[in-house]
Amino acid sequence: MNQSSSASPDSKGLLANRYQLIKLIGTGGMGKVFLANDVLLGGTPVAIKFLAQTVLNPKLQKDFAREAMVSAALSQKSIHIVKAYDYGVSEQGYPFYVMEYLSGKSLKEFIPMNLPMFMNLTRQVCLGLQCAHQGMNIEGKIYPLVHRDIKPANILVMPDPILGYLAKILDFGIAKFVNAVSTISTNKGFHGTLPYCSPEQLEGEELDSRSDIYSLGVMMFEMLTGKKPWEPETDHFGAWYKAHHFEPPRAIAAVKPELQLPKELNELIMACLAKAPRDRPQSSTQLLQVLENINRTYYLNWPANKSSMKVGSNIPAESVNGNNPHIAAKSDLPVAVEQICWKAIWPPNKPIQEIVFPRLLDIEKNPVASLWLMLPKAEIQKRSHSIRYNQFLFIKLPHPMLLWLTVLYNKQLGPKWLPCYLDMQEPQNQKMVYSLASNERYPLILFTLEAPNSCTSVMSSYINETQRQTLKTWLEQSKTLPPSSQAHLSKNLLKQQYKQMQSQIQEHLASMPAAVG
CATH class of the missing domain: 3.30.200.20 (Phosphorylase Kinase; domain 1)
Structure with missing residues (x-):
């Protein structure tokens, strides 16, 4: 430094x-x-x-x-x-x-937004605040950080292959320093952005994490309604001082009547806007717990949010995806498909070891893409109630190649990564992708590592509509490309992309509620 x-x-x-x-x-x-x-x-x-x-x-x-x-x-x-x-x-x-250096947009450019995007981005901002408020250990001393200027302009939003959108907080730790400089140079104890300042910040008092929570409450109100909780007569300090200290925030329903908010979410935002710090949520961890409960109750099955920002990647090709982790104990497959899965026999040409491979199930005139995997019996039992997550990445040049990634996540065991690479110039793989694009779910057939190596569990993973449409596009593109002999190069590029995103996927899954069933 x-x-x-x-x-x-x-x-x-x-x-x-x-x-x-x-x-x-x-x-x-x-x-x-x-x-x-x-x-x-x-x-x-x-x-x-x-x-x-x-x-x-x-x-x-x-x-x-x-x-x-x-x-x-x-x-x-x-x-x-x-x-x-x-x-x-x-x-x-x-x-x-x-x-x-990041290519993204300010959060203010997305305001107002729909509820799925709000839940996604708010949770991510809370995770960043939680990390800062818990503090950093520097040479044996804990330094908790309060941002002091949480507002939409200080949240950067960019497309992300795992989360749909990735939110990052700007200027952490710098606001306190700027405040110290301003105090010395102007003899005033305040520095911040008036519409988002807590009452205690306007007084120039020593701040803790609850001041950031107040600012976040103002931002959450604005994210949903496009308006601030107050409408002072002017933008001068005195008018905002009066609003933050003495005027109750407007009701969200009064500002945007058509917005149907869960009661718990409305109460959470209003609690963040309490005048006294003791009346607000006392930590970002508490905020996250409430958000997770709301998400589990109302929004668990909502599709990933893609809106108008195109998702890109660092590899020299198209790489667009959607994701929707699915939590359930049942397979939720069509009866005919599930029956064939249970009758499946481990292929004699496959080794008896922990492996995964894709395979088309022969079901009448419509083959169904499936994943076959072998695990120890005890692990299969523990993973029977897992978060199922999938993601697809595609590279067009130098050779069309698709990464079909499935993750079984168990909070005790961690993630089970199930990547499959499909050469998109192979007719069999084109049929595989056509099946994935045509069906909401694909089966995972689990065989025991122990003899007699039989099928003991059938699960399914959900493919949302955005993913299926994207798969169709990639399939059509693959059919129009000239023959190539560089499949290994494209596969290596996808492997690099896969390794880079594993930690983000794991963090995302670890923050989700446990599987139920």
């Missing part, structure tokens, strides 16, 4: 002797953001934020270094906080910090 004033452009125009500023990409109340290349990492793009206030006082520079260090350490703990890599103070006294 670069903590001194040596972090300034040299004769070659490099900041901290490594960052080449390219262009201004954003401005805000805290400062300016530039796109830059990290020349020490081969020109890797990064985002560099220069704070608006100059800091020439050595003590304040030290304070900034501490805040930035804690923020950087925190950002490595949660995928829902924008990663900070480096920091410094320029020769002119402007503090800066270096962040990952």
